[in-house]
Amino acid sequence: MTEPAVIFVRNLSKHYGPVRAVDGISFTIARGATCALLGGNGAGKTTTIAMLLGLLLPTSGQIDILGEAVPRHRQRVLPRMNFSSPYVDLPQRLTVAENLTVYARLYGVRRVAERLAVLGRDLDIAAFFQRPYGSLSAGQKTRVALAKALLNNPEILLLDEPTASLDPDTADRMRGILTDYQRRSGATLLLASHNMSEVERLCDQVIMLRAGQIVATGAPRELIHRYGRKDMEEVFLDIARGIQSGEVLE
Amino acid sequence: MSGISLYRIGALALRYLYLLRSSRIRIVELAYWPTVQMILWGFITQYLMTHSSILHQAAGLLLSGVLLWDVLFRSQLGLSVVFFEEMHARNLAQLLISPLQPIELIIALMSISLVRTLVGVGIAVLLAIPFYGFNLFALGPPLIGFFFNLLLMGWAIGLLVSALVLRYGMGAESIAWAAIFALAPLCGIYYPVATLPGWLQPLAWTLPASYVFEGMRAVLLEHAFRLDYLLYALLLNGAYLGLGISVFLATIHQARERGSLLQSGE
Numbered sequence: 001m002t003e004p005a006v007i008f009v010r011n012l013s014k015h016y017g018p019v020r021a022v023d024g025i026s027f028t029i030a031r032g033a034t035c036a037l038l039g040g041n042g043a044g045k046t047t048t049i050a051m052l053l054g055l056l057l058p059t060s061g062q063i064d065i066l067g068e069a070v071p072r073h074r075q076r077v078l079p080r081m082n083f084s085s086p087y088v089d090l091p092q093r094l095t096v097a098e099n100l101t102v103y104a105r106l107y108g109v110r111r112v113a114e115r116l117a118v119l120g121r122d123l124d125i126a127a128f129f130q131r132p133y134g135s136l137s138a139g140q141k142t143r144v145a146l147a148k149a150l151l152n153n154p155e156i157l158l159l160d161e162p163t164a165s166l167d168p169d170t171a172d173r174m175r176g177i178l179t180d181y182q183r184r185s186g187a188t189l190l191l192a193s194h195n196m197s198e199v200e201r202l203c204d205q206v207i208m209l210r211a212g213q214i215v216a217t218g219a220p221r222e223l224i225h226r227y228g229r230k231d232m233e234e235v236f237l238d239i240a241r242g243i244q245s246g247e248v249l250e
Numbered sequence: 251m252s253g254i255s256l257y258r259i260g261a262l263a264l265r266y267l268y269l270l271r272s273s274r275i276r277i278v279e280l281a282y283w284p285t286v287q288m289i290l291w292g293f294i295t296q297y298l299m300t301h302s303s304i305l306h307q308a309a310g311l312l313l314s315g316v317l318l319w320d321v322l323f324r325s326q327l328g329l330s331v332v333f334f335e336e337m338h339a340r341n342l343a344q345l346l347i348s349p350l351q352p353i354e355l356i357i358a359l360m361s362i363s364l365v366r367t368l369v370g371v372g373i374a375v376l377l378a379i380p381f382y383g384f385n386l387f388a389l390g391p392p393l394i395g396f397f398f399n400l401l402l403m404g405w406a407i408g409l410l411v412s413a414l415v416l417r418y419g420m421g422a423e424s425i426a427w428a429a430i431f432a433l434a435p436l437c438g439i440y441y442p443v444a445t446l447p448g449w450l451q452p453l454a455w456t457l458p459a460s461y462v463f464e465g466m467r468a469v470l471l472e473h474a475f476r477l478d479y480l481l482y483a484l485l486l487n488g489a490y491l492g493l494g495i496s497v498f499l500a501t502i503h504q505a506r507e508r509g510s511l512l513q514s515g516e
Contacts, residue, residue, distance in 0.1 A: 016509070050512060053347045057506045071506075079349045088512070089340040091269065098268040105261030106348040132272075148344075 003030040006156060006188050007052065012061030014047050014212075021047045023212035024061070029205065031155075034182060034189040036199040036220075039209035040240040045192035046087075048209070049158050052190070053083055066155065079108055084149035085160035086142055092134025096125060096144050099133050100151065107152035119147040123177060139170040146174065150181060157181075159191040163198060171195070175202060196232035206232075208239050215239055254357070258350050262358035266332055267365070280366055284320040284374035291316040292382040308470040313384045315439045317375055318466060321397055322437075322459055323430055324370045325404025326411070328363030330426040333412040337420060343511045352502050356495060359412075360405050367401065389469055395480040396462045402487035403458045407433075409494030413501040416510075438463045458483035458490065 005028035014022040022044040029035045037045045050056035052063060054074035063070040068077045090099045097116065104112040120126030123143045128136060133144060142162070149157060162178065163171035175198060182189055193199055199206060200220045208216040208223075216223060216239055220232050227235045270276055295312045304311070336342045345355065378384045387393060411429050415422045436450065437459040443451055454460045465479035505511045 014509075021509075046512070047509070050509065055343060055347055055506060055511050056509050057503075075349060075351060078347065083347050088343045090344065091265065091335070091339040091341050093272050093339075094265065094268050095272075098265075102261050102265040102268070103344075103348065105264065106258050106345070106350050108255075108257065108349065 003032050005029060006031045006066055007190065008062075008064040009048075009052075010062040012048070012051060012063060013059045014044075014051060014056065015059045020212045022051070022058075025209070025212070025214045027207055027214065027217065029188055029190060031188055032182075032186045033205050034191070034203045035205040035207060036203040037190060037192045037207050037209065038194075038196075038199065038236060038239075042211075043209040043240075044212040045209060046160055047212075049083070049160055049190070049192060052158060053081075054078070079152060080154060081156040081158065082107070082149040082152055082154040083158045083160070084142075084145045084162060086138075086145065086162075086164050087160065088145075090133050090141075090145065090148065093132055095130050095132055096136070097129040099144070100129075100147060103148050104151045109151055115151060119150060122180075123147050123150075124173075138165045139167060142166055142170070142174065146177065153185060154187060155185075156188045156190070159189065159193075161193055161195075162191055163193070163195055171198070178202065196236055200232050208236075210239060210242070254351065254354055255349075259354050259358045259361065262345070262350065262355065263361045263365075266335075266358070266362040269335065270366075277369070280324075280370040281373035284317070284324065284371050285377055287316050287320060288313065288374040288378050289381065292378065292384070295382070304471075308467075310384050310386075310388070311467065311470055312440060313378060313382065314386060314389065314466055314470060315463060317371060317378070317386050318396055318400060318462065319434070319437075319439045320371045320374065321367055322400040322404045324367040325363050325401045326408040326430050327404075327426065328366035328370075329359045329405055329408030330411045330415070332359055332362050332366075333408075334415060334420070334423060334426070337415065346502070346511060352499055353495075356409065356498060359408070363405060363408065364401065367404075389466065390475075392465060392469055392475050392480070395483075396466060399458050399462050399480065399483040399487055402484075402491055404430075406487065406490035406494035409491075409498040413494075413498045416498075416501045416505055433457060433459070436460065442467065456486065458486040461486075 007029040010026045012022055012025050013020065025048065037048060039045050047056060051058050052065065052070065054071040057071060065077045066080055070077060100116050101112055104115055109115050120129060123146060125140070125143050125147055128140060133141065136144065146162070163174050166174060178189065179202060181187065204219055206218060206220055206223055207214055218226065223235050224231060227238055229235045229238065291312050295309060299309055336345065375386045378386065407429055411426045414425055436446070436454045437457055438454060443454045443460050443464060446454055461479040461483035465476045468474045468476045
């Protein structure tokens, strides 16, 4: 049985004057899916995620998340979703525990200490709960940022390059944590990534963007087959360089 | 808009209290300038009392002025500096994608500004008692009206300054310090508004603080409580605070349109 769509996007555009950062994209993501938003720098990935979060107002188009229109009813949806990105920080001077406590309360988590204990164990961050966030390594910060994103057990988790700047071991552990969370909670994951092996491992749906438009969609295996390549890395290069153009979806 | 949540406001206020707790220097800094000002003006008062009949009549005129001025200054700074912390920490986007509503952010900023003002000015007020035998609380119940009116005006300016920095970036941060000092000569902190040139006086009367300081002088010199001054100040503060909140909310909306929230602080 097909799961209902929890993210529904129709003709979404964001223009900055003459620049079309996102240009009339449409897609749906089913409940429980793990979807990758791919594309080169400036393709429109972060812009799309920012619009889904209500952090950026679309020029035109429609976004429905969990049955609610965004950005109009974003306050109804935000407690049920969360976001992690290495490009958005947490206060450096606060300790990890203080940061997580503040965000747990902002997300309406009631048993904060219990939730922190669970995340501390699952993400292996309890050892540096009392350290200032600013004193952590990049890998530790990414794990804390993910802990913040999991505080409210989100039904939808948006991730902007979740393993950027991580060493292979830490990146692999992060992917394991995400897979485990997705399996246990049935959450929907949407991630922007430049790591194609990560996409192959985690995702069952891919949306390829170029110059603000969707140029290909499908499962990773399906795209590899369609483009006659051996992996997603090669498919990505083809699409990003326009060597073998994908179909522009209406 | 969903209902305002005290739980979320409390969460954000907790964030600022954690920040304050994390650095003892910050707590000392809160009280440092008000105390230095108080000490300086205390000595000036002692010197002038021997030469000025008006100061002899109301010895606390200058000290009351400087301490109440600090309420205005600290409340404005307490709001805008805490907001700048979010921008420096690149935390604003995180906050605005959480269920926290912008109006709750404003209320949290006001709450922490109140705490910072009470700590900063409160210490100076208490130290003035043993240092100069001056007790600000001798102003009596009108002091409550003076305090809240200055607090409201500080918040209104703080919100306008914060909106300016959100719009034009951290380069505009120095305005937070400069804005309030531009108004200081007009507020009649140490002298009556009537001292100002005629053409400046109407401008002075558009500032709630002018009514507060005139009201303060009425208490100290004439032992009279001017309720009309307090009501004018309150009325003006209602308008300015409404303007400050509207501009701040509109600037956040505009930042959402321009896509500048993800870049804030960089």
